[in-house]
Amino acid sequence: MTRWGMVIDLDRCTACQACVVACQTENNVPPADEHDSARGRGISWIRLAPFREGEHGTRPGLHLVPILCMHCERPPCMKVCPTRATQIGGEGIVAQVYARCIGCRYCTTACPYTVRRFNWKKAEWVQPMQDGLSPDVSVRPRGVVEKCSFCHHRLQRARDKAVMEGRPLRDGDYQPACVESCPAEAMSFGDLDDPRSMVARLAAGPRAFRLLEELGTKPKVIYLSKGESGGDV
Amino acid sequence: METFDAHDDSRLLSPIATTGRRFYLFTGTLLAIGLWGAFAWWTQLRRGLSVTGLNIPVFWGLYITNFVFFIGISHAGTLISAILRLAHAEWRRSITRAAEVITVLVLFFGMGCVILDLGRPDRVLNVIRFGNFTSPLLWDVTSVATYLTASTIYLFLPLIPDIAILRDRFPSRRWLYRPLALGWTGTPRQRHLLERAIAVMAVIVIPIAVSVHTVVSWVFAMTVQPMWHSTIFGPYFVVGAIFSGIAAIIIAMAIIRKAYHLEQYLKPIHFNNLGLLLLVMSLLWFYFTFAEFLTTYYGGEPMHMVVFLSKTEGKFSPLFWTMVVSCFVIPFALLANGRTRTRIWGTVVASIFVEIGMWLERFLIVVPSLSYPRLPLTAPSYVPSWVEWSLFAAFVSMFILLYAVFTKFFPIVSIWEVREGREHSVSEVTERVLSYLPEGRDE
Numbered sequence: 264m265t266r267w268g269m270v271i272d273l274d275r276c277t278a279c280q281a282c283v284v285a286c287q288t289e290n291n292v293p294p295a296d297e298h299d300s301a302r303g304r305g306i307s308w309i310r311l312a313p314f315r316e317g318e319h320g321t322r323p324g325l326h327l328v329p330i331l332c333m334h335c336e337r338p339p340c341m342k343v344c345p346t347r348a349t350q351i352g353g354e355g356i357v358a359q360v361y362a363r364c365i366g367c368r369y370c371t372t373a374c375p376y377t378v379r380r381f382n383w384k385k386a387e388w389v390q391p392m393q394d395g396l397s398p399d400v401s402v403r404p405r406g407v408v409e410k411c412s413f414c415h416h417r418l419q420r421a422r423d424k425a426v427m428e429g430r431p432l433r434d435g436d437y438q439p440a441c442v443e444s445c446p447a448e449a450m451s452f453g454d455l456d457d458p459r460s461m462v463a464r465l466a467a468g469p470r471a472f473r474l475l476e477e478l479g480t481k482p483k484v485i486y487l488s489k490g491e492s493g494g495d496v
Numbered sequence: 497m498e499t500f501d502a503h504d505d506s507r508l509l510s511p512i513a514t515t516g517r518r519f520y521l522f523t524g525t526l527l528a529i530g531l532w533g534a535f536a537w538w539t540q541l542r543r544g545l546s547v548t549g550l551n552i553p554v555f556w557g558l559y560i561t562n563f564v565f566f567i568g569i570s571h572a573g574t575l576i577s578a579i580l581r582l583a584h585a586e587w588r589r590s591i592t593r594a595a596e597v598i599t600v601l602v603l604f605f606g607m608g609c610v611i612l613d614l615g616r617p618d619r620v621l622n623v624i625r626f627g628n629f630t631s632p633l634l635w636d637v638t639s640v641a642t643y644l645t646a647s648t649i650y651l652f653l654p655l656i657p658d659i660a661i662l663r664d665r666f667p668s669r670r671w672l673y674r675p676l677a678l679g680w681t682g683t684p685r686q687r688h689l690l691e692r693a694i695a696v697m698a699v700i701v702i703p704i705a706v707s708v709h710t711v712v713s714w715v716f717a718m719t720v721q722p723m724w725h726s727t728i729f730g731p732y733f734v735v736g737a738i739f740s741g742i743a744a745i746i747i748a749m750a751i752i753r754k755a756y757h758l759e760q761y762l763k764p765i766h767f768n769n770l771g772l773l774l775l776v777m778s779l780l781w782f783y784f785t786f787a788e789f790l791t792t793y794y795g796g797e798p799m800h801m802v803v804f805l806s807k808t809e810g811k812f813s814p815l816f817w818t819m820v821v822s823c824f825v826i827p828f829a830l831l832a833n834g835r836t837r838t839r840i841w842g843t844v845v846a847s848i849f850v851e852i853g854m855w856l857e858r859f860l861i862v863v864p865s866l867s868y869p870r871l872p873l874t875a876p877s878y879v880p881s882w883v884e885w886s887l888f889a890a891f892v893s894m895f896i897l898l899y900a901v902f903t904k905f906f907p908i909v910s911i912w913e914v915r916e917g918r919e920h921s922v923s924e925v926t927e928r929v930l931s932y933l934p935e936g937r938d939e
Binding site: 299303312315330345346364372405 | 545546551552555556610613614616619630631632634637870876
């Protein structure tokens, strides 16, 4: 069985935010206006979190780390959802059922990574952005929670293709938009269960670590860092 | 000054018989605040939760604070009344009704707060259609619904004999009282059944009440968030709930006493006794708070300490220390001192501070933990908006309004129970005390 996962190499990441923009366009994530941003309500499925360095005698500065839904093997958000609007699929992708979500925001508070976003108001796009909306991804209604889906619509396309070709899904069949867009090639995506896959090899390497591993959530987004600066993360 | 006859119930019936202009003025004001709240809610329905002050790490704010606060107040009635009944505390007779009504009414507003908080209130029934029993929120729905049912029955049962009195006394309202009196005539068999039913309900209601606030605490404690994920939360919330509940009874009693001239029924001794209970709860509250904070501080985990320090010396510290003063310092000073506790104003002032302090405690549980997420995230502080404050004011007003309306339809002091106290309990208590003592003589 495929188990989709992502590896982000922090030693390669330049914090250019191409992934953030790619995700925004790919997934019809509504752009935040000035007012929303000032009030801390902008929606983004992937963001750069500023980790402070120099606290333990290392060099001063900020380390920007891309944070997205970790697609935990044991997602704290899923347990607490009162309507089963958050579910983990057979391939390990944690999905949000927009049509069922009641907007109680229990999942957003329970997620230790704070990657879930809420639709505070009706999503709006100015022209010509309105015409550029992706037909593959539903626009979320006001009042529901959303988050990274590992570009699930791309997976569906890949699955259709695999079915047509009469073979099972495999590593490399699809990539989320953020991975595809990364100019530094810091992100990789694939099947963590396939020992020959790139992600599995990287995840088993000495530079690999997961965020807040101690909470037992078993994230499927894995980070790579040489230590020193990365160690603090 | 009109004369008072202890054997005459007319003082208890007079709020039902006559309604003065002041009542209409009072309820009219409350209704106006309620309507303002309706406008605020309409604004929120139109424009979504963007009209609140909530933001990305602080996904929960005033609505959830009020939810916990109102559900806490609901512990006033049923629990206190059930415990006093089972303990044969004879002084309970004139206060149980006033307490039980608080429970039933305030529960609606507690549940209402959750509806206000939903992004999609139109989909609330999904909780039943797609219910997920691993979610503490569903445990909450279940236990609050059970509690509401049980405490409504528990309020209604002791009302039956009084409704029968009203049925016979107010023929113009027979349409209301006759069906509700369930044919009560006061036969020995009816009395026996009623007493049994009340006793059974009093026992059933206690574990339900305890479960309700335990489950409310678990909504927080079951997550892994700093200063929420605590084993002490269940009992801590129950203690806080009873604490704010007793304070609510005291305030309600003082208002009823003054408005309906019930000085002979709600005496300083009642306030004194409730004041003693409040004092015990204040000490327990302090003990739990101290235990909770010391454990966090001593462990010193960085993630927990961020939240801890934001409360004790950071941006939430003014609220935190106000809470400590209102929940402990002032009530303790007023209630441990016999001179102030035996005065009604003493217990009432203590109770008002307890309500303020307990509301702050709920706020300080909900907001600071969310304000400091584990991973760095830049966001402005949470400042509740006018919509949130208006809805809070409206809920409090509507609760008081419904309470006031209740007193116009049903006696707020149980007529038959006070009567029974005079007719039976005096001799019963004498017998009971005698039974504790050595009897007869050795030959």
